[in-house]
Amino acid sequence: MAFDMLSNLSFPALKIREREFGKPARNEGRAATKTRILAATEKLFIVHGFDATSLRAITTEAGVNLxxxxxxxxxxxxxxALVLTNRLDTLNLERVRLLDALEENGFxxxxxxxQLIATMFLPALRLARNVERGGDDFLKFLGRAYADSSPFVRNLLAERYAAQNARFVHAFAKALPELAAQDLSMRLHFMLDAISSTLASEDARKLMAGLAATATGDSAxxxxxxxxxxxxxxxxxSLRARVNQTSQQEAIRTVLAFA
Amino acid sequence: MAFDMLSNLSFPALKIREREFGKPARNEGRAATKTRILAATEKLFIVHGFDATSLRAITTEAGVNLxxxxxxxxxxxxxxALVLTNRLDTLNLERVRLLDALEENGFxxxxxxxQLIATMFLPALRLARNVERGGDDFLKFLGRAYADSSPFVRNLLAERYAAQNARFVHAFAKALPELAAQDLSMRLHFMLDAISSTLASEDARKLMAGLAATATGDSAxxxxxxxxxxxxxxxxxSLRARVNQTSQQEAIRTVLAFA
DNA sequence: TACAAAATCGAACAATTGTTTGAATCGTTC
DNA sequence: GAACGATTCAAACAATTGTTCGATTTTGTA
Known part of the structure; x- marks a missing residue:
């Protein structure tokens, strides 16, 4: 299976890891082939996604044989799978860690x-500031990964992070007891889809940079x-909005009258 | 270019059109090849999108030579292009027509x-009820079209419906004068992305059917x-939410403290 | 330095893609 | 029924895909 080699590598700190574990560590000259392939894969995945990124494009970008x-x-x-999980494992781990801390200390x-929304997105913002982890590209990567349409990527994410996702759904349900399960499911669905496709698009990320610039003082x-x-x-x-207020219903019926 | 033959066909009423215009109208036996190809294309596009739908899959589904x-x-x-515009032209036309009517009569x-949101989505709901136009599949089709990642589809939609989209952005800006252009842009972006990917997914549409079932009386x-x-x-x-309320800011900073 | 394992390389593989070709068939018109 | 254009068909095309093979080179160790 694809997960056999998931645990023995950490990218982009691959070369260091190999030295730590006393691995063969041959081929020390310049960047090792493995590392360069991983970097090229990530770079091209951000732009083109899984299906549209060919192995030839990757190996050419990496300057490596096919x-x-x-x-x-x-x-x-x-x-x-390696490229995806190396990024997303740390992210989801940090998310759940934060959720644990808040549940322990009370919301x-x-x-x-x-607070729950902040818990979901703060880890991504922090990783996006870590230059070693790709800096700005981390958000693009995240958006691509969750917006990618290939069954392979979708299944990988759904299976591997099902437990963490369920934790958050449960927490939101507890925070919004007045909301029917039906509506909550729809709204969370909306929210996550929106975040993914927004992160993946170029202009929306510039917008977020604009928001960050409004900060008073410029600490991280x-x-x-x-x-x-x-x-x-x-x-x-959007999550808290009341459904079926009568004044709203009237306004909507006005539109229906014109159609 | 791809738009050369856009104006001379109307699907699914293709056979009728041909007769109307006194076209050759040969090959009247059974469903004409053209019509069956268009139907098969739409069916497979809904499930797999543009890139993953091969011509061989289409012609096999249609029972027609490659x-x-x-x-x-x-x-x-x-x-x-033909399949997409035949669906979306009517939708966008109806949207703008409704917008015109409301702007004339005052909101x-x-x-x-x-009301603006209703104006955007009501035409889609109505077309989705028209069995001749595909019924339930119309919403799936819509979601696929706006969520499709292929450059061809994205460019087609962006160029062809740029004017209509601008009309709505402008209307929302007028309705939300207190919202910075920056924030409005982000929120509309979020909203539309969310709608598209939600319509494309199976479970979300079942959810909408559930909402429809809560209607009092069962007229359309x-x-x-x-x-x-x-x-x-x-x-x-979500569009009206106030930004940077102090109590919210405090709550968010609590989360930051744990990270 | 010599040996063996690891790594790289060019080349080819089989499968799939959209598209084109030229002959065969069909339907209409004279 | 002959002739002609429109349509259908099987077949092949060229390009691209992920993968595999065998020979060659590189590398660490004895």
Whole structure:
């Protein structure tokens, strides 16, 4: 299966890891073939997704022979599984860690939803600031991964992170007891789809950079607070909106009358 | 270009059109090859999208020779352009027509946003009820089209419907003057991405059917009102949410403290 | 330095893609 | 019924895909 080699590599710190574990560590000259393939794969995946990224494009970008991919990683799917999980495992781990911490210390009574949203997105913002982990590209990568249409990527994410996702769904349900399960499911669905496709698009990320620039003072924490200050109320507003208010119903019926 | 033959066909009423215009009208026996190809294309596009739908899959589904596509439509792209625009032209026309009617008669003062949202989605709901136009499949089709990742589809939609989209952006901006252009752009972006990918997914549409079932009385108009009664307040809530409330900011900073 | 394992390389593989070709068939018109 | 254009068909085309093979080179170790 594709998961056989998932645990023995950490990218992009691959070369260091090999040295740590006293692995063969041959081929120390310049960047090792494996590392360069992984970097090229990530770069091209961000732009084109899984299906549209060919092994020839990857090996050309990496300056490496075509056969190297199958030699080092077994198959295209195993290569991409490695690239995806190395990014997303750390992200989801950090998310759940934050959720644990907040559940232990108790949520803010009136702003639980905002806090849950912050919990989901803060880890991504922080990783996006870590240059070693790809900097800005991390958000693009995240968007691509969750928006990718290939069955392989969708199944990988759904199966591997099902437990973590369920934790958050459960937490939101507890924070919004007045919302029918039906409506909550729809709204969370909306919210996550929106985030993914937005992160993947270029202009939306520039917009987020603009939000970060409105921070008072320019510490990293202030920037995160600024972005979440725009994002969380917006999303929380959608989750909390009341359904079927009579004045709204009347307004909608006016539109129906014209159609 | 792909648009050469866009104007001379109307699907699915193709056979009738040919007769109307006194076209050759040969090959009247059974369903004409063209019509069957168009139907098969639409069916497979809904499930697999543009890239993953091969001409061989289409011609097999249609029970037609492989070469028929290039003979009747010129190329794969021209075929899909025809399928896409025949659906979306009518939709966008109806949307703008509704918008015109409401702008002329004046919006509800306090619920303009809800009305604008209803204006955007009501035409889709109505077309989805028209069995001749594909019934339920129309919503799947719509979701696929706007979520498709292929450059061809994205460019087609962006270029062809740029003017209509701008009309709605402008209307929302007028209805939400207190919202910075930056925030409005982000929120509309979110909203539309969310709608598309939600329509494309199977479970979300079952959910909408569930909402429709909550209607009092079961006329078509009541069902539309029920769906919009859940959808519009939810989306309006997200568009209207206030940014940077101090209590929310405090709650978010609590989360930052744990990270 | 010599040996063996690891890694790289060019080349070819089989499968799939959209498209084109030229002959065979069908339907209409004279 | 002959002739002509429109349509259908099987077959092949060229390009691209992921993968595999065998020979060659590189590398660490004895």
């Amino acid at each position: 056969a190297a991919v199958n030699y080092h990683f077994g198959s295209k799917e195993e290569l991409f 803010d009574a009136v702003n639980t939803v905002e 924490a202030n920037e995160d607070a600024a972005v979440l200050g725009h994002l969380a109320p917006f999303l929380a507003g | 070469a028929a596509v290039n003979y009747h439509f010129g190329s794969k792209e021209e075929l899909f 509800d003062a306090v619920n303009t946003v809800e 108009a009541n069902e539309d009102a029920a769906v919009l009664g859940h959808l519009a307040p939810f989306l309006a809530g």
